[in-house]
Amino acid sequence: MTEPDSSRSRPQGAYDVFLSFRGEDTRKTFTDHLYTALVQAGIQTFRDDDELPRGKEISQHLLEAIQESKISIVVFSKGYASRWCLDELVEIIKCKYRKTGHIALPIFYDIDPSDVRKQTGSFAEAFVKHEERSKEKVKEWREALEEAGNLSGWNLKDMANGHEAKFIQEIIKDVLTKLDPKYLHVPKHLVGIDPLAHNIFHFLSTATDDVRIVGLHGMPGIGKTTIAKVVFNQLCYDCGYGFEGISFLLNVKEKSEPNDLVLLQQQLLHDILRQNTEKINNVDRGKVLIKERLRHKRVLVVFDDVDRPDRLLDLMGEPRWLGLL
Template sequence: MQSKIASGWKYDVFLSFRGEDTRKNFTGHLYSALDQKGIFTFKDNHRLERGKVISSELFKAIEESRFALVVFSENYVSSTWCLDELAKILECMKAMGQIVLPVFYNVTPSEVRKQSGSFEKAFRDHEKNFREDLEKVQSWRVAMTKIANISGWHLGDREESKFIQGIVDEISNKLSSTFLNTNGNLVGMESRMKQMGSITRYRFE
């Protein structure tokens, strides 16, 4: 399975975020910085209307991404769409070796892990709304706790532009290392070059 991922993934990064919190600021700037670095990133710009279920195409994009970058923000957990993404990301991490990288934007890792503060209230609301399917809510809680336990980036009081640059540089370095297999040969480059359209999209560091 691992070799299939290395040679067959379509995107470098799947970006999971709460649009109303970060689309026009942090996530928008992060996506632009990833793109400028030549990192092929999937960012969903066309959310369905409230009440619609997450699309199979979006699940497919998660499966086809080498990395999942999850931007936890204050209202992330209030979105069942985001929580469904998160559960799928955890599934891909376990089953396919996807690398998951959490970002804590204006929330602390502890708040996310323990689901305290605004996260606690949102989960109480979900438990009321999904009282006939509490297993689903529990799966969201598990996914959030497990992913929040992964080492990631916490904005804190740092300058946002430098914070973003640090994320992009680390992902770039991680991607460069995945281009090599144990024999030192390039892996999966031919298909990726066709997708990207130009070798100039890649920078080896």
């Protein structure tokens, strides 16, 4: 069976995610829904559609796909402990140590992490057969399962009250954050920045449903952008305020022409929704999309280098159209 373009025939390093799963357990249900959501979010995902014949070794094609991926998502189900899934898992754990930055992300679909870690329950039954047929591999399989069971991951039973669609949405957000962290670089040993940043942070971090707008103004070169970055990092990552979307738009003043504003609108929508949106043909259409797609979301947006207030009106219409904090 031929794999969709998003998961086959890509150059090395082009895969964002490798999906490891037991086909007969979740191929047509959870894994298919997860795969579709990953692709719709613009995440280049490898999913093998060809179930290996019983007793066959994992193919070089699959090994290379694991090695070429940035993240391996392992969907643990009751039937996962087949020899080919376990071979995939061994390679995933090896890549976690061999390849700098490779992330192994377990999902415990219908099984408890302790069953994976200790090989109990349905995994114990599978290993009775493995001890008879594949004794030489059992040790490395058990070690890989023990390690995977101890990794931080996602448990459907504990998340979103077992609501699968919401569960998948949370996984997508996590994957996107791991692939493209928005933490902004700021210089070390900043002089005079922290007190100013703290005051702004305190104002913005107060719990409220209101739209809040803060303007930083002053002479060029005094550190306004740096202060904004410090506050942005604190609100988004250091303190975990649970924004549904974040965006830091640089150099707004330089992008005041209609075509440039359209690009800023497109970036704003992409940053917050974390997926490709329809192509914006003009500024007015961009304003409509911002109003329709973002007004009910809790978001944090920083507009850098805005020389006139009407620039924001030109860009997004009324501030209340954004669920700004």
